[in-house]
Amino acid sequence: MDDQPRRTRIQERNRARILEAALGTFARFGYRGTRVDQIASDAGMSKSNLLYYFGSKSEIYKAVLAGLLDRWLAPLRTLDPDGDPRRELTAYIEQKLRFSANEPEASRLFANEVMQGAPMIRDVLEGPLKALVEEKAEVLRHWAKAGKIRDVDPYHLIFLIWATTQHYADFAPQIEALTGSGIHDDRFRKGALETLSALLLEGLLPRA
Amino acid sequence: MDDQPRRTRIQERNRARILEAALGTFARFGYRGTRVDQIASDAGMSKSNLLYYFGSKSEIYKAVLAGLLDRWLAPLRTLDPDGDPRRELTAYIEQKLRFSANEPEASRLFANEVMQGAPMIRDVLEGPLKALVEEKAEVLRHWAKAGKIRDVDPYHLIFLIWATTQHYADFAPQIEALTGSGIHDDRFRKGALETLSALLLEGLLPRA
DNA sequence: AAAAAACCTGACCAAATGGTCAAAATGAGC
DNA sequence: GCTCATTTTGACCATTTGGTCAGGTTTTTT
Numbered sequence A, B: 001m002d003d004q005p006r007r008t009r010i011q012e013r014n015r016a017r018i019l020e021a022a023l024g025t026f027a028r029f030g031y032r033g034t035r036v037d038q039i040a041s042d043a044g045m046s047k048s049n050l051l052y053y054f055g056s057k058s059e060i061y062k063a064v065l066a067g068l069l070d071r072w073l074a075p076l077r078t079l080d081p082d083g084d085p086r087r088e089l090t091a092y093i094e095q096k097l098r099f100s101a102n103e104p105e106a107s108r109l110f111a112n113e114v115m116q117g118a119p120m121i122r123d124v125l126e127g128p129l130k131a132l133v134e135e136k137a138e139v140l141r142h143w144a145k146a147g148k149i150r151d152v153d154p155y156h157l158i159f160l161i162w163a164t165t166q167h168y169a170d171f172a173p174q175i176e177a178l179t180g181s182g183i184h185d186d187r188f189r190k191g192a193l194e195t196l197s198a199l200l201l202e203g204l205l206p207r208a
Numbered sequence C: 001a002a003a004a005a006a007c008c009t010g011a012c013c014a015a016a017t018g019g020t021c022a023a024a025a026t027g028a029g030c
Numbered sequence D: 001g002c003t004c005a006t007t008t009t010g011a012c013c014a015t016t017t018g019g020t021c022a023g024g025t026t027t028t029t030t
Helices: A008-032 A036-042 A047-053 A057-077 A085-102 A103-115 A122-145 A152-168 A172-179 A186-204 B009-033 B036-042 B047-053 B057-077 B085-102 B102-116 B122-147 B152-169 B172-179 B186-202
Strands: none
Touching: A008 A036, A008 A047, A008 A103, A008 B009, A008 B102, A036 A047, A036 B057, A047 B085, A047 B122, A057 A085, A057 A103, A057 B085, A057 B102, A085 A152, A085 A186, A103 A152, A103 B009, A103 B102, A103 B152, A122 A152, A122 B057, A122 B172, A152 A172, A152 A186, A152 B102, A152 B152, A152 B172, A152 B186, A172 A186, A172 B102, A172 B122, A172 B152, A186 B152, A186 B186, B009 B036, B009 B057, B009 B102, B036 B047, B036 B057, B057 B085, B057 B102, B057 B122, B085 B102, B085 B152, B102 B152, B122 B152, B152 B172, B152 B186
16 A cells, blocks of 8 residues: 655654644645645745645645544544443543644644535545444444433434534634633633533433 | 615625625635635626625625624524523524524634634624623523523533534535435434434433 | 765746726616 | 716736746765
8 A cells, every 4th residue: 555655854854844834724724725835934944845845735735634534533433332321422522622622723624624525535434434433323323222321313413522522623713702711721621521421411401 | 884885786686696606615715715716707707897896805705704693693692581491492403503504605604714713703703792692601500590401511501502503514515425414404404403402401311 | 085865945937816997888867 | 869877898917826947955875
């Protein structure tokens, strides 16, 4: 598949710099809104030099996305069919919130790519992601059948967790404007986790 | 404030066309990623003619956003402090889902603007929106004190509703790839509403 | 230290982009 | 039909953008 690229130290360092800078601008302005020049200057090098490492804008974009998808997907993989639903789901939410806190730009880039119609990652969505989600949906159905959780549509449940956790990264400016804080703050993140998992597990209405 | 512009029929029609086309491309590509030329061609007119109606790209953008904010905010305004929490929240979720179904592009444009740091609407977020949200948070706290709902952080609760409902518009391509359907579909929307309100109100764990 | 390879720069280019303008075409009011 | 205001066009412009390239500089290898 991937042949070993055999990279120099300089290459290693500069490619990393470029990818980091590119993540920032792609996340903010999308693919079309991003200027190669700006990536270069953010990465602290000339445009010519940047293009020495990545032949074109779209090549940078693909490289950034490729590194991103795995990290985005990882938390879902850890959902354990044999675990306790309450524990498992709380852990899942926590991992997703942590991702939003630690890599908000990655979250926003993913959102941006999907909002544009997922032109670059459509095959991943329809292939590996779809398979994984179906597998985990089956886990949820199984829990429901065993009476461990209520019988709800597993897809909408998964979407709810994605939406709420990613929201803290994707809409960070709004949240900051309204609350004066954000998911990067430890206390805030703890509050979000508690409220989210409590609502998801116990619901809003008082129990009889 | 706004002086009456006194517009021709032609102006009325062409401005509307432009704003609609602009909504589409701004939602997809963001401000910087959008090309004036493309808006014009989507609106069925020449770039020159478009610029006869709106003097510049940013003028178009501002006009689109201005028309959008009210519609985005409207549902929250209807939350009635004297109503039954269960009814009120379900109605709120339904309105937000309807918005995602009927105006997905508006939802995506809003998301895009916020993700870029809300440069154009920051003052609205920090002013009117903040005030309205604080007001409604107070309603939720009041319900909690009256024992009508559980005592949860009202802000995270509001974010949960925003996140989940908007997700169906903003991440439509992903949802479509995974489920083969989307919020535009009546049956799908009904399913989303039922699952969402059930989860939010009753929670996932079976009641004792 | 010489040679080879890797790295970097600045000048350059064609295409695209936001925007202007004078003049032509179309419409409304009489 | 005639006049005047509105609308539309196409040619044009300066700037920006993605990308190339020849040659110079630094690092690595021998």
